[in-house]
Amino acid sequence: MKKCIILLASLFFAVDVYSQTITFAPQWTPQAQFAGFYMALEKGYYENEGLDVKIVHPGVNSTTSSVRMLLEGSAQIAGQQLIQAIVERSDGMPVVNVMQITQQSGLWCVSRNPISTPEEMNGMKIGRWKVGFSEFCDMLESYKGIKVNWVPFINGINLYVFGAVDATLCYSYSEFISLELAMGKIPESNILKFSDFGYVCPEDGLYVTKEYYDNHKDIIDRFVRASKMGWNYVRDHREEAVDLSLRYCRENHIETNRAHQSMMLDEYLRLQCDPQTGRVDYSKVAEPVFNDIVGALLNTGYITNWVQYNETIK
Amino acid sequence: MNAAAKTSFSRRLSSTVVLITSILFIVAIGVAAVSSHLILADEAHKSAENLLDATIKEIENKLIRVEVSVKNTVTTVQKLKNSPEKMYDITQGLVMENDEILGSAVAFVPEYYKGVHFYAPYSFRVSDGKVESKQLGTAQYDYFYSDWFQIPQLLGEPCWSEPYFDEGGAQEYMSTYSYPIKDDQGNVFAILTADISLSGITEFLASIKPYPSSYVSLISRSGRYVNSGVNDDLRGETVFSTQFLMGTKENEDINQIAADMMAGNKGKHKYRVGNKISFAVYGPVSNGWKASITCDYRDVLARTSKMHMILVLVVLVGLLILFLSCYSTIRKLTKPLTDMSESALSIAKGNFNTPLPDIKYDDEIRHLRNSFDYMQHSLTEYIENLKKSTAENERFESELTIASDIQMAMLSSDFPENGNLGLHAMLKPAKEVGGDLYDFFLMDKDTLYFAVGDVSGKGVPASMFMAITRSAFRFIAKTGAPMNDVVSQINNSLCDGNDSQLFVTMFVGKLNLSTGELEYCNAGHNPVIVNGSYVPVKANLALGLMPGFPYQLQTVNLTAGSRIFVYTDGITEAERSDKEQYGEERLLECIRGLKQSCSDKEVCESVVKSVHDFADGNVQNDDITVLSITLKQTTASLA
Numbered sequence: 001m002k003k004c005i006i007l008l009a010s011l012f013f014a015v016d017v018y019s020q021t022i023t024f025a026p027q028w029t030p031q032a033q034f035a036g037f038y039m040a041l042e043k044g045y046y047e048n049e050g051l052d053v054k055i056v057h058p059g060v061n062s063t064t065s066s067v068r069m070l071l072e073g074s075a076q077i078a079g080q081q082l083i084q085a086i087v088e089r090s091d092g093m094p095v096v097n098v099m100q101i102t103q104q105s106g107l108w109c110v111s112r113n114p115i116s117t118p119e120e121m122n123g124m125k126i127g128r129w130k131v132g133f134s135e136f137c138d139m140l141e142s143y144k145g146i147k148v149n150w151v152p153f154i155n156g157i158n159l160y161v162f163g164a165v166d167a168t169l170c171y172s173y174s175e176f177i178s179l180e181l182a183m184g185k186i187p188e189s190n191i192l193k194f195s196d197f198g199y200v201c202p203e204d205g206l207y208v209t210k211e212y213y214d215n216h217k218d219i220i221d222r223f224v225r226a227s228k229m230g231w232n233y234v235r236d237h238r239e240e241a242v243d244l245s246l247r248y249c250r251e252n253h254i255e256t257n258r259a260h261q262s263m264m265l266d267e268y269l270r271l272q273c274d275p276q277t278g279r280v281d282y283s284k285v286a287e288p289v290f291n292d293i294v295g296a297l298l299n300t301g302y303i304t305n306w307v308q309y310n311e312t313i314k
Numbered sequence: 315m316n317a318a319a320k321t322s323f324s325r326r327l328s329s330t331v332v333l334i335t336s337i338l339f340i341v342a343i344g345v346a347a348v349s350s351h352l353i354l355a356d357e358a359h360k361s362a363e364n365l366l367d368a369t370i371k372e373i374e375n376k377l378i379r380v381e382v383s384v385k386n387t388v389t390t391v392q393k394l395k396n397s398p399e400k401m402y403d404i405t406q407g408l409v410m411e412n413d414e415i416l417g418s419a420v421a422f423v424p425e426y427y428k429g430v431h432f433y434a435p436y437s438f439r440v441s442d443g444k445v446e447s448k449q450l451g452t453a454q455y456d457y458f459y460s461d462w463f464q465i466p467q468l469l470g471e472p473c474w475s476e477p478y479f480d481e482g483g484a485q486e487y488m489s490t491y492s493y494p495i496k497d498d499q500g501n502v503f504a505i506l507t508a509d510i511s512l513s514g515i516t517e518f519l520a521s522i523k524p525y526p527s528s529y530v531s532l533i534s535r536s537g538r539y540v541n542s543g544v545n546d547d548l549r550g551e552t553v554f555s556t557q558f559l560m561g562t563k564e565n566e567d568i569n570q571i572a573a574d575m576m577a578g579n580k581g582k583h584k585y586r587v588g589n590k591i592s593f594a595v596y597g598p599v600s601n602g603w604k605a606s607i608t609c610d611y612r613d614v615l616a617r618t619s620k621m622h623m624i625l626v627l628v629v630l631v632g633l634l635i636l637f638l639s640c641y642s643t644i645r646k647l648t649k650p651l652t653d654m655s656e657s658a659l660s661i662a663k664g665n666f667n668t669p670l671p672d673i674k675y676d677d678e679i680r681h682l683r684n685s686f687d688y689m690q691h692s693l694t695e696y697i698e699n700l701k702k703s704t705a706e707n708e709r710f711e712s713e714l715t716i717a718s719d720i721q722m723a724m725l726s727s728d729f730p731e732n733g734n735l736g737l738h739a740m741l742k743p744a745k746e747v748g749g750d751l752y753d754f755f756l757m758d759k760d761t762l763y764f765a766v767g768d769v770s771g772k773g774v775p776a777s778m779f780m781a782i783t784r785s786a787f788r789f790i791a792k793t794g795a796p797m798n799d800v801v802s803q804i805n806n807s808l809c810d811g812n813d814s815q816l817f818v819t820m821f822v823g824k825l826n827l828s829t830g831e832l833e834y835c836n837a838g839h840n841p842v843i844v845n846g847s848y849v850p851v852k853a854n855l856a857l858g859l860m861p862g863f864p865y866q867l868q869t870v871n872l873t874a875g876s877r878i879f880v881y882t883d884g885i886t887e888a889e890r891s892d893k894e895q896y897g898e899e900r901l902l903e904c905i906r907g908l909k910q911s912c913s914d915k916e917v918c919e920s921v922v923k924s925v926h927d928f929a930d931g932n933v934q935n936d937d938i939t940v941l942s943i944t945l946k947q948t949t950a951s952l953a
Contacts (some may be wrong), residue, residue, distance in 0.1 A: 125468075130459055151468065154459045158476055161536045162461075162602075164468035181552045182536035184573045255479065255550040259558030 020219055021052040025066040025075035027204070029057050030248035031256065032265040033173060034079070035241040036101075038248055040230025049222035057252060065131070067095065067207070076212055077223060081203045082285060083135050086294055089312050090303035094210035097313045099224045100285050101204040101231075102271040106172035107136065109192040110160065110179060115167070116189070118197055122146035127159040127168035135302050136199075137169075142300040157182060173267035177260055195275075201293055202285050203271070213314060228282060235269055235280070238262070284313050323648055328640040332633055339629045343622065350618045355593075358524075358614040359582055362595045362607045365524055369607070373515055373532070374600045376414070377474065377491070383412040384472075384493050384508045391420055391495050391506055398427055398435075402447045405437035408508065409445045416488070417509040419450050420495075421463050426503055432457070438509075466492040467502050474601040477512055477540045487512040487540070516541035525613035533604040537576055540603060562587055571596065575604045650679050654686060666694040714746045714774070721747050721777050724784060726754055729914070734827050735762065736944035738914035740922055741937065742884075748937035749776025749818075750882050751784045755791075760828040763791045766941050767820035768839065768882040770856075779816045783808060783857065787822065797822050797835040798867035801857070805837065805865065808858035817858035821851075821880050830872040830948040835865050840886065843879040844872065846906045848898075874947040879905055879917065884938035888925045896928050914942035 026034045037055060040046055046053040056075060058064045066078035067088060077098075088095050109121065118140060128137055130152035137150060151165050157178045160168040170176045172193075180186055206227070208220060234241040242262045249256045272280050287309045297303040387408050394400040405418040417438035424431050432451025440446050451457050458464065462475045472493040480488045490509045494502040519530040519541050532540040537552035548556065553572040557563050567585035571594050574581050580597035596606035612619075653671035660668040670687050673680035721743075729737050739752045749769030756762055765787045769776040786804045795803070801822050808818065821842055823834035834842075838856030841848045849870055855863050872878075881901070888896040904924045908917055918940045925938065 151464075152459060153464070154456075156461075158461045158465065158536060159468070162465045162469065162473065164465045178536075181554045182538070182576075184537075184554060184569075184576055257551045257555040257559070259551075259555035262558065 020050055021054070022046075022077060022219065022223060023054045023056050023069075023075040024223070025056050025058060025069040025078040027058070027066040027079040027081070029059075030245070030252045030254050031174070032242060032245040032261040033204075033268050034248075035234045035245050035265055035268075036231030037227055038230070038244045039234050039237075039241055040226045042244055043230065043233060045226035045229045045233075046223070049226045051219065051222055051226065053223070067093070070095065070207065070209060076208060076216075077220070078207050079204055080207055081132070082205055082290075083201055083203075083293060083297070084132055085205070085207055085312065086290075086297060086307050087135055087303055089307040090294075090297070090305045095207045096210050096213045096311075097205045097285070098208055098213065098220050099206040099227065099282060100202055100313075101206065101282065102268070103202050103274050103283070104271045105195045105199055105201050105203055106267065106271050107194050107199065107203075108170055108172050108176055109167055109194070110170055110176060110186055111167035111190050111192065112160075112163070113166075114187070114189040115192050118144050118192065118194070119146060121148050121167070121192075123149065124166040125149045125151055127151045127153050127165040129169070130154050133169070135297060136194075136201075138302050139296050139300050140194075143296070173264045173271065177263045177267070181257070181260055181263075200275075200289060202289070205285075210311075231272070231280075231282075234265070238265055238269075241265055287313075322645075323651075324641050324645040327644050328637050331640050332637045335636060336633055339633070343625060343629065346625075347618070347622050350622075351615055354615055354618055355611065358609060359593065359595065362524060362528075362593075362609055363582065365522065366595050366597055366605060366607050369519065369522060369530060370597055370599050370605050372518065373603075373605065376515060377599075377601055380412065380414055380491050380508050380510055381472070383408060383415065384418075384491055384506055388493055388495055388506055391504060392497075395495075395497075395503070398422075398430075398433060401433075401435040402437065405435055406445050406447055409437045409439055412508070414510050414514070415439075415508045416511055417507075419507045420504050421450065421457055421507065422504045423467070423502065424458060462490040462492045462507055463505050466494040466505055470494055470496070470502060474603070476534050476536055477538065487516070489540075512540055522607070524607070525609050527613055528607060528609040531606045531608070532599070533575065533606070535602045537572075560587065571606075575606060578602075578604070647679075650683065654683060658686070661690060661693070666690065666697065711746075717774065717777060718743070718746045721781065724781060725752060730756065730762075734946055734948075736914045736946060737762075737764075737942070738918050739766075739939070739941040740918045741939045742922065742934070743772075743937045744884070744934050745773050747774055747777035748772065749780050750884065750937035750939040751780040751818075752880075752939050752941045753784050753787055754941070754943075755788065757792065757794070757824075760826060762825040762827060762943070763823070764825070764880070764941065764943065765791075765820060765822045766839065766880040766882060766939055767818045767857075768884075768937070768939070769818045770816055772937065775814060775816065779808075779814075779818060779858075783818050783820065787820075791822070791824075796867055797824055797833050798865045801835040801837050801854075801865045802863070805855075805857040805859075805863055806861050809861035812858050817856040819856045819883075823878070823880075825872070825878070825943065825945065827945065828948055830874065830876065830945055831869060832872055832878070833867065833869050835867055837865060840881060840883055843881075843902065843905055844870070845876050846902065848902075872945050872948075874945060875910065876945045877910075877914075877917070878941075878943040878945075879921075880941040880943075881921070882937065882939040884934075884936035885921065885925055885940065887936060888929050888938070889932055889935065890928060890930055891932050896925050900924070900928065914944055917942040 024037060026037065041053055041055060056069070058066055058069065066075065067080055067084070069075035070078040071093060082097065082100070085095050085097060109115065109126065115121070126148050128150050137148070141148060151159060153159050157168065157170070157175050159165045160179065161182055168175070170179065206224065213220060242258060242265055245261045245265070246256070246258060249261070274281065274283065290309045290313060294303070294307045298306065387404060390404055391401070394404065401420045405420055408418040409415050417436060419434050419436040421434035427433055432449070434450035434457055435447060436450040437445050437447040466473050472491065475490040475492065477487045477489050480486060488509050489512055490507050493506045495504045495506055497503050515532065519532060522530045533553055534540050537554060539548045539551055551559060553575065557565060557568055562568050565585060565587065567583060571583045571585060574583065575596045578598045582593060582595045584591065584593045591611045592608055593611065594606050594608045596604060598604055650671050650673050657668050657670050670683055670690065673683045725741055729739070731737070737754060739754070741748065741750055741752060743750070749772050751767045751769070752765065754762060754764035767780070767783055769779045769783065783804065786807045787800070790800045790803045801820065804820070819839040820837045821834065821839040822837070823832055825832050835854070836851040837854050841851045852866050852868060854865050886896055886898050886901055901921065904921055908920055912920070921940050922938060
């Protein structure tokens, strides 16, 4: 009888555990940038943690972003960049970082002509994303005392390919690879890597609302644990991860190619390494780095309120 | 039989002919193959380049028709820009006017019409052929950041968009031609567009197939395949990403083609993937796209490769026939040679009367047969002569041996050896019989007569003359006449009837053993050595040359222990291979080097050995004669 009660209790808790449904919203359309999450779902790591995870990507042309989905409640966990999260916190949005994925910045500027310093961007017509990332552009102009003729774009590399801009901002794991696959090898002299000039802002991380964090810490821990397992598996099985990413692209009608996804995965895994140790441990953003970014955003007037490290990074 | 066949002349010659012919064929086929391949490849390159030019022209014509329609509409838009509702009519008209245009929009910049953020009337063809219109810009579709609007606006010039898949509409690849419309100040205020389907172009490109596995590719500005000549898997691929797909990332040639093509260059390039060698011709299209035709060389060269295979087979069969016919013909032609070889073998075995085969044709083989026949007769005759001459030679040699034995027997060999006198002599003829002589005899117990002579010439005549001279000496010396008389009489005797003009040099001596007086006469002979020194001799004339010649007598007194050494010029004129002669100095040195205690035999042997060693194997050209006499004691010395 006692055993029966224990069994029933176990079943009750099991049912409770497996009934946790979570929607995860990556910050962009399907690609190998999110391969670790696809893999965790594919290999049942989330399921093993008692989570029923759904991955819902925001649309390319839609106004919905991953954070908006988070705030609206259509997603419980979202991916986004640290600098955006700081701005959101400053604006009063209660977002909390629960996992830092990349440890380095992959933000580059590719110019049609050789370029060696950010100061040379002054007066140039440079493409940048229409949505997001404007914080960096404002900080850059403010710190370097330059004025750039920014040309917003929604997606892709075509402004640069058609010669409509002098240069374009790009991520080393995304647009830069598209550029090289479209135009061939880009000379190193035409690439400006902002991390070489002191821009050490870690980028992608996982975010939840403060309320969700306070009430579902256990679920978050399980999600993070399973996601790390997914990324670790991807690191050792890259071809399989590329196949899986391509499958997600096809299912979402994203036109891409294997070379792009494979090169993206390699670069993204590189950005996950600690620049000092070269190891991957998904460590939290260091407080001084965080405070430096907050200070810089305050100085440029991009934000008006100081953002507390302990309230943002968990 | 097998061994003979293996080394037969016919097989060797046939093999050589076939080998040489094979080499010539291989070289000829190789040169022909390479030449034809080069010509075909060159023609294929030119043909592909012409085809590419024509293809590009066709694509451009299709694009130009749309471009012209749009350009013709631009003025209307400019005229009616202040009547926004007319824009629907304009776009409808453009779509209806040109069957290739599936949709058209006039998209204005933000707030061009005051209070209106988006204004983009869009007309499009629907399934039943009618044209409908709608407003394109909405809060959800912010067209200001679409490539078709933003790029021509920034560039200030028209352009064709990147191909895109129209998921919501035609379900096919489309491209949009966008024309920026400017106001009087040159500012762009609207973009006029025309959408076309790319299916017509891709179907046209798919129909171009100069070779079974060749394909045409149309590449957009961003390197994407507008069409895929290979398969649909290339959707989303670029000219650089396909190398990743094919595993040819490191292929420099393919990279070079992709880079060259994307740089907008026109060209031709060869590349290899695995065992497959292909070439691509490529060139730019007027709208910034690039077209290429890729051909596999195996396709290009397929016809000649088949022809070369047939040629090789024909040559192989031909070579086999050539070998067999050569072998048969040569064997037939060389049959007489084989027969003659057998006859020659029989002749060689002594059957000189073996018949030779008859030769049908008057050719080299018949000449050889006749020569062989002549040789056979000559050989038979020669063998007969040889037999005769051999018999004669044998007889002559036998006689010569006998003559030699007689001559040797004539020479005294009973050398006296007692308390007073020691004597020894040696004669080594250069031939079977010689012309040298020596002789000695004791007239009484105190008187020794001796002589050493050398007849001119050698062989039998000289030996005969030597025998006469020796007999004359022995006969005349026994008369007891003085030595000069003895020599004169021998001279006269030899001169008488000397038709052969032979002569003899001679040293004649009479030694008184009791007194030691040596009475001697020298007739043109080598001087004698007494006690290691030459004694003075008068030259006189050799015997047999001048009858009545007055020979002069000489005397010398010897003491006990004196040694007389007489020799012929065979000693001093013995030659080495370098023509240097033994000479009188070496002789004196040899004599002086001998101990006094040496016997006369040892003296003779030592001198002959010294000469022999000096000659060092060189042939002895002249007779060698030595005579050594030792006067051990005299009566006076006893007293």
